[in-house]
Amino acid sequence: MKYTLREQISHFLVQYAVPIIFVLLSVFAIPLSRFSTQYLVQEMVARLARDSFLVLSLLIPIMAGMGLNFGMVLGAMAGEIGLIFITDWNVMGIQGMLLAMIISTPLAIFLGWMCGVILNKAKGREMVTSFILGFFMNGVYQLVVLYGFGNIIPIKNPALVLSRGFGIRNVTNLAGIRHCLDDLFSFNVMGITIPAATFLVIGAFCLFITWFSRTKLGQDMRAVGQDQEVSDSTGIPVERTRIISIVISTVLACYGQIIFLQNIGTMNTYNSHEQAGMFAIASLLVGGASVSRATIPNVFLGVILFHLMFVVSPMAGKYLIGEAQLGEFFRVFVSYGVIAIALVLYSWRRHKERERARRSLRGAA
Amino acid sequence: MERIRSFIDAAGWPRIIIALFLLGLFVVAPFVQVRLDASISDTLVRFGMNGVMVLAMVPMVQAGCGLNFGLPLGIIAGLLGAITSIELELTGILGVLVAMCIAIPIAAVFGWAYGLLLNRVKGGEMMIATYVGFSSVAFMCIMWLLLPYKSPNMVWGYAGTGLRTTISVDGYWIRAISDFLSFQQGKYFYFPTGMFLFLALLCVLMWLFMRTKTGTAMTTVGSNPDYARASGVDVDRMRTISVILSTVLGAIGIIVYQQSFGFIQLYMGPFYMAFPAVASILIGGASVNKATILNVIIGTILFQGILTMTPSVINSIVQTDMSEVVRIVVSNGMILYALTRVVKVKSR
Numbered sequence: 001m002k003y004t005l006r007e008q009i010s011h012f013l014v015q016y017a018v019p020i021i022f023v024l025l026s027v028f029a030i031p032l033s034r035f036s037t038q039y040l041v042q043e044m045v046a047r048l049a050r051d052s053f054l055v056l057s058l059l060i061p062i063m064a065g066m067g068l069n070f071g072m073v074l075g076a077m078a079g080e081i082g083l084i085f086i087t088d089w090n091v092m093g094i095q096g097m098l099l100a101m102i103i104s105t106p107l108a109i110f111l112g113w114m115c116g117v118i119l120n121k122a123k124g125r126e127m128v129t130s131f132i133l134g135f136f137m138n139g140v141y142q143l144v145v146l147y148g149f150g151n152i153i154p155i156k157n158p159a160l161v162l163s164r165g166f167g168i169r170n171v172t173n174l175a176g177i178r179h180c181l182d183d184l185f186s187f188n189v190m191g192i193t194i195p196a197a198t199f200l201v202i203g204a205f206c207l208f209i210t211w212f213s214r215t216k217l218g219q220d221m222r223a224v225g226q227d228q229e230v231s232d233s234t235g236i237p238v239e240r241t242r243i244i245s246i247v248i249s250t251v252l253a254c255y256g257q258i259i260f261l262q263n264i265g266t267m268n269t270y271n272s273h274e275q276a277g278m279f280a281i282a283s284l285l286v287g288g289a290s291v292s293r294a295t296i297p298n299v300f301l302g303v304i305l306f307h308l309m310f311v312v313s314p315m316a317g318k319y320l321i322g323e324a325q326l327g328e329f330f331r332v333f334v335s336y337g338v339i340a341i342a343l344v345l346y347s348w349r350r351h352k353e354r355e356r357a358r359r360s361l362r363g364a365a
Numbered sequence: 366m367e368r369i370r371s372f373i374d375a376a377g378w379p380r381i382i383i384a385l386f387l388l389g390l391f392v393v394a395p396f397v398q399v400r401l402d403a404s405i406s407d408t409l410v411r412f413g414m415n416g417v418m419v420l421a422m423v424p425m426v427q428a429g430c431g432l433n434f435g436l437p438l439g440i441i442a443g444l445l446g447a448i449t450s451i452e453l454e455l456t457g458i459l460g461v462l463v464a465m466c467i468a469i470p471i472a473a474v475f476g477w478a479y480g481l482l483l484n485r486v487k488g489g490e491m492m493i494a495t496y497v498g499f500s501s502v503a504f505m506c507i508m509w510l511l512l513p514y515k516s517p518n519m520v521w522g523y524a525g526t527g528l529r530t531t532i533s534v535d536g537y538w539i540r541a542i543s544d545f546l547s548f549q550q551g552k553y554f555y556f557p558t559g560m561f562l563f564l565a566l567l568c569v570l571m572w573l574f575m576r577t578k579t580g581t582a583m584t585t586v587g588s589n590p591d592y593a594r595a596s597g598v599d600v601d602r603m604r605t606i607s608v609i610l611s612t613v614l615g616a617i618g619i620i621v622y623q624q625s626f627g628f629i630q631l632y633m634g635p636f637y638m639a640f641p642a643v644a645s646i647l648i649g650g651a652s653v654n655k656a657t658i659l660n661v662i663i664g665t666i667l668f669q670g671i672l673t674m675t676p677s678v679i680n681s682i683v684q685t686d687m688s689e690v691v692r693i694v695v696s697n698g699m700i701l702y703a704l705t706r707v708v709k710v711k712s713r
Contacts, residue, residue, distance in 0.1 A: 122705045125491065127489075129704045132704065139697060142690045325510065333500060336500035339500075340497050340499070344482065347485065351485065
């Protein structure tokens with residue numbers, strides 16, 4: 001199979017279109033925003049620590065060929081419920097965070113299992129199904145948190161509850177665990193604070209993914225991702241493997257959301273999880289991942305590029321056109337646009353690759 | 366008994382539960398001091414308002430492009446038409462007609478481009494449609510700020526530029542279609558005859574279109590693309606036509622909605638508008654690849670009925686506003702049900 005240079009270049013451009021667009025946009029927007037390098041580096045380090053775990057949780061379902069797991073918001077919801085409980089019980093610091101993880105793990109496993117079962121019924125349209133499932137569970141989450149908490153499920157702390165006597169307030173203050181992981185072990189390099197403990201957790205998780213992909217189960221997942229029917233005939237339990245991949249992803253998203261919120265320190269009880277899903281998926285795609293292939297470097301590159309855009313664009317909009325609102329809208333547009341472009345490119349590329357494969361079969365004409 | 370069972374099988378449990386739920390709400394309503402005539406009138410008005418946007422789902426579903434989550438694209442075209450008509454200071458039925466005349470060509474162009482895009486991504490339409498809709502709404506947020514509209518009723522007072530988030534059509538063409546031959550019965554019952562006639566007209570046109578050569582070809586593409594191609598139908602062309610039709614209906618639909626609602630909602634307003642329309646047609650009995658006009662009518666009445674009745678009835682019973690949660694759970698639950706059911710049927 002030999003391709004001309006032109007074909008190779010166009011192949012490269014299509015493959016990395018999204019990161020290239022982002023690098024170009026950043027090169028253009030950074031000087032416009034007038035931020036200092038130190039500020040930007042500090043922001044990026046903080047955001048890498050905050051978001052990487054959430055984004056990493058998306059990798060395993062991609063490996064299993066289930067596309068982008070929009071159902072990760074289910075995990076985020078589980079994590080938030082754990083956080084509400086520990087805030088109510090006033091468990092502080094790293095113990096509080098661990099307790100929140102312990103409480104939310106069974107919930108996340110259950111939600112993940114449910115998501116997996118539903119997605120098995122919608123093979124071939126996993127993404128749109130998990131996307132709608134996220135919306136649906138958001139309704140259920142509201143039902144539980146807005147009407148059940150303080151009503152059926154006892155909540156003692158009056159600061160958490162709405163004035164009507166039940167339901168959690170829109171904003172939950174997580175002062176008790178704020179920065180507890182970040183500050184556990186951190187140091188300064190040239191005036192930039194590096195939350196080393198968080199990075200250690202993220203590093204450990206990267207090792208886990210690398211190790212996991214080499215285990216029997218990980219290899220099974222790859223096989224299922226390649227071809228379900230072939231895997232089935234070689235004796236891999238396809239449906240079970242797919243459910244496991246979603247369960248792992250959901251549990252990890254739950255931990256990711258807890259790490260994310262301990263950094264932020266306040267929780268938008270009814271919005272945090274939705275944003276988590278969208279930003280994580282956009283970040284991963286910006287890093288050059290596709291619906292079928294994503295690696296650990298994609299995650300880190302994506303988080304940096306996406307959040308660089310995120311920090312820079314309102315100010316760039318302000319200085320360029322004189323309206324910060326414009327930059328704000330621009331970054332909303334970019335977050336959604338990126339996902340749209342990545343999905344289009346993926347489907348289109350698949351189409352092209354099929355054609356390429358067909359041409360290579362034809363041989364030299 | 367056998368007939369009941371086959372009816373339940375055909376309609377599906379979720380639909381029956383929703384219908385019974387709605388019926389229950391109507392039965393309970395008088396006992397909790399909710400006026401039945403006002404509720405029925407509200408349901409009818411909302412049915413008329415949303416009907417056209419639900420009808421917009423039909424062509425794409427029939428052509429096998431899936432549920433049109435990209436409806437916001439058509440809505441944007443409708444918004445452009447509506448604000449241009451207000452900018453021109455047009456009133457009454459003329460204002461609405463001009464709004465539509467401006468919106469339709471824009472929608473056709475959008476729909477054509479969107480159709481070409483969807484032809485390249487066969488199989489992944491729904492997810493891409495969703496994000497095309499989202500990103501076009503976000504893009505238009507930028508445009509609403511920058512477009513050179515000048516009417517003092519539409520732009521921010523202090524800056525003199527940038528359109529407002531909600532624009533009132535009061536004094537221009539509020540209820541211009543609805544009030545045609547409409548009547549008021551007592552204090553609470555209002556019947557928007559004009560809107561129903563308009564919806565009926567569009568439904569009949571759609572029904573006729575589906576029976577023309579093009580319409581039949583479109584349905585064939587939806588049910589079996591390979592067979593369609595073998596019989597000489599240009600698959601891509603049919604799909605593009607269906608997308609254009611859907612987008613144009615979306616544009617008309619939002620104008621009908623606005624003239625009854627009284628406000629034009631810009632910026633993030635159209636963001637989630639595809640979801641109620643998708644849920645409605647699914648509640649009406651459509652699946653991901655088959656939809657009829659009857660599905661549109663039944664679905665819109667059921668869905669809008671629940672939206673109207675839950676706030677008033679449930680609030681009176683439990684003293685809390687749960688309508689938002691009910692709306693989210695019912696509409697997304699219905700979409701979820703439809704998405705998971707299709708494959709079951711296929712694999713049989």
